[in-house]
Amino acid sequence: MSVLVGKQAPDFKAIAVQGQNLIQDFSLSSLKGKYVVLFFYPLDFTFVCPTELHAFSEKLDEFRKRETEVVGVSVDSHFSHLCWLRTPKIKGGIEGVAYPIVSDINKTIARDYDVLVDGAGIAYRGLFLIDKKGVVRHQVVNDLPLGRSVDETLRMVDALRFFENNGEVCPANWHKGDKAMKADQKGLEEYFAK
DSSP states (O other), rough: OOOOOTOOOOOOOOEEETEEEEEEHHHHHTTTSEEEEEESOOTTTTTHHHHHHHHHTHHHHHHHHEEEEEEEEESSSSHHHHHHTTGGGGTTOOOOOSSSSOOOOOOOHHHHTOBBBBTSBBBEEEEEEEEETTTTEEEEETTTOOOOOOOHHHHHHHHHHHHHOOOBBEEEEETSOOOOBOSSSSHHHHHHOO
């Protein structure tokens, strides 16, 4: 698996679904100037996947307060996405999810982000935090049975924004409002002294 952190996020154009609407020419580059959480999930109509899509949806306002767009991607067709969006949550559907869900039916996006499972034709649970300039600043990839923490994703967005706005780095387990430090020996010593 390749590391994309520090590199320009691979751009793509694809069909996406947002709510009940088709977006014929969705592109990652259309979101430049905003932070983006781009996440891959294996398949529509599965089991861990709807829990993640709903968890991101439940925190969508929190992401937007942070100038962050959320985009989901799977190898399913846009027809499958639409059908799943019309399926109630109680039946395992994702009705009510409001962020774009991209169709990667040709598997090129998953391949470009190096999350395609060899021989299976589906994507691992890859997540990429992309800054306003289109550079990947954080990535994490989970195996298929392991769901992600949306709260941890929000924490990483907060840490990136804090660093960009203040120039201080965020130590282990840092949360918004916690003490950060200057990225030098004196800053480290001052951090440990408190």
